[in-house]
Amino acid sequence: MVTHGLALSWLGGLFSMPLALHIPDGFLSPPVTGVTWLIAIALIAVCLKQVQSAYQERTVPLMGVCAAFIFAAQMINFPIPGGTSGHLLGGTLAGALLGPWAGSLVMVAVFIVQGVVFQDGGLTAMGANIFNMGLIGTFGGYYLYRTIRFALGRDNWRGMAIGVGVAAWTSVVVAAIVCAFQLALSGTVSLSVALWAMVSWHLLIGIGEALISVATVSFIWRTRPDLFYDSPRKTRLSAPALYR
Amino acid sequence: MQSGSVRPQLTLWHRLAPQTRIGCVFLLVLAIVSTPNGHWQTWGVYGLAIAALILLTRVSLSKLLQRLAVESAFISVVLLGTLFRDGGQVLWQWGWLRVTTVGLTALGSVTCKTGLALLALNLLTLTTPVSQLFQGLVALRSPPLLVAILASMYRYLHVLQDEFISMSRAAAARNLIGNPNRHRLVVGNMIGSLFIRTYDRGDRIYRAMLARGYQGLPTVGQSPPLFARDGWALTVTVTLALLGQAIYLLP
Structure with missing residues (x-):
């Protein structure tokens, strides 16, 4: 780690930033734990089936590296407007790049490894974490982004940028609101305190998330637009034209 | 991920199959987390069990505390939120901020739960290499x-x-x-x-x-054989979990 000193000072420390949306063990009551786990297991099962049928034998290597990519991307700190620094959560980005199923599966893999290997987010609370950031963050984020982008025009950059930005911000804020409700339902924190603390903080985090997601997507849009799950039709049509 | 100071295959805990270790820790965490607020003696029993496990596995305390310190740094922020709530006797008030007995109980209870669960999970990952964790997960019928x-x-x-x-x-x-x-x-x-x-x-x-001959199906390593000690370990864990709950259930 000594050799990483320079880079680390720029990154702001690999593990310094609290992942506020990762609920630890002990914060949720048994009913909330049970319900969120059931939903998470259903999500995982459907995702596995969908991804397996779409990617077939490429599933393991491709999903593995993409999950590692999201995990590594979450460790980079960047300045958030307002003076603090934050890091990417990556749900909407994963959805836009890999689609709702593969994106959710990649996020689920990230949560499991974070929870089991690095103790970042609890074991019993993992269902809730998957529900918040996998289902709402990635799945919800993807469909919001898709709706906005397709409404503004699938093939222009303006629709893409607005879609990704709005969806990234909204998914983070909605996930924070749902997280606050889960904590309040469990009787851990009163609803007003939970909402106030979680949501006010994530309004800012969401801005950072949106800015970084749009910057990332713009790079891929300029260099390899074919990699998007919903790639713009221009490239899709022009590629076969070469072989006509 | 090396466990460092602990030589593998040395203690009774290390000789258990990985799926047994995961099962024991999961049962313990489940018992810790589902204990209602304010049941201090139950967590006392579980705390003693974890302390015994720390002694048994001979993990280095400094390493354990170091990991715990990093992990609890960001939990503490959320923890503070549990303090401020209505109900019970008002102990301290400043403006709209007030600390009540119910809030204090919630804070203490959540701290106990989170701390003990973190200790148990850290014990698992400090004594079990990641490859064995994955083997255990497969043996426990994960997809x-x-x-x-x-x-x-x-x-x-x-x-x-x-x-x-x-x-x-x-x-x-x-x-x-x-x-x-x-x-x-x-x-x-x-x-x-x-x-x-x-x-x-x-x-x-x-x-x-x-x-290299990949057939499209992931090759899963042979899951390690189970011995009588694995059954005993699970039995002891379940007994302890029930014993802790029994303190408040029995008159």
Whole structure:
């Protein structure tokens, strides 16, 4: 780690930033734990089936590296407007790049490894974490982004940028609101305190998330637009034209 | 991930099959977490059990506390929120902030639960290498496809982290971090270009796996055999979990 000193000072420390949306063990009551786990297991099962049928034998290597990519991307700190620094959560980005199923599966893999290997987010609370950031963050984020982008025009950059930005911000804020409700339902924190603390903080985090997601997507849009799950039709049509 | 000071296969705990260790810790965490607020003696029993386990496994205390300190740093922020709530006797008030007995109980209870659960989980990961954890997960009937994805992810985690670190070092060396806007743009470009490389890398990995005889189904290592001691360990854990709850259930 000594050799990483320079880079680390720029990154702001690999593990310094609290992942506020990762609920630890002990914060949720048994009913909330049970319900969120059931939903998470259903999500995982459907995702596995969908991804397996779409990617077939490429599933393991491709999903593995993409999950590692999201995990590594979450460790980079960047300045958030307002003076603090934050890091990417990556749900909407994963959805836009890999689609709702593969994106959710990649996020689920990230949560499991974070929870089991690095103790970042609890074991019993993992269902809730998957529900918040996998289902709402990635799945919800993807469909919001898709709706906005397709409404503004699938093939222009303006629709893409607005879609990704709005969806990234909204998914983070909605996930924070749902997280606050889960904590309040469990009787851990009163609803007003939970909402106030979680949501006010994530309004800012969401801005950072949106800015970084749009910057990332713009790079891929300029260099390899074919990699998007919903790639713009221009490239899709022009590629076969070469072989006509 | 090396457990450091603990030599493998040395203590009784290390000789248990990984799935038994996962099962014991999971049962214990479940029992800790589902205890109602204010049942201090129950957590006392579980705390003693974990202390005994720490002695048994001979993990280094400094390492355990170090990991605990890092992990509890960001939990404490959420923890404070549990203090401020209505109900019970008002102990202290300043403006709209008030600390009540109910709030204090909630804070103490959640601290107990989170702390004990973290201790138990850290014990598991300090004594069980990641490859064995994955083996245990497969033996516990997790979908093999999911575990294969997790294993493949864990293998490339450090590779991608290193790439990010070298990219950020390159950006820092070229003075690309002048103002926040520029900084965010550079980070976005970094993430974007790493995604493109990652996706291509996934294809290369797949082809390399094919060349080595990959059949499309992940190969799962032989799950280690179970002995009588695995059954005993689970029995002791369940008994302890029930014993802790029994304190408040029995008149």
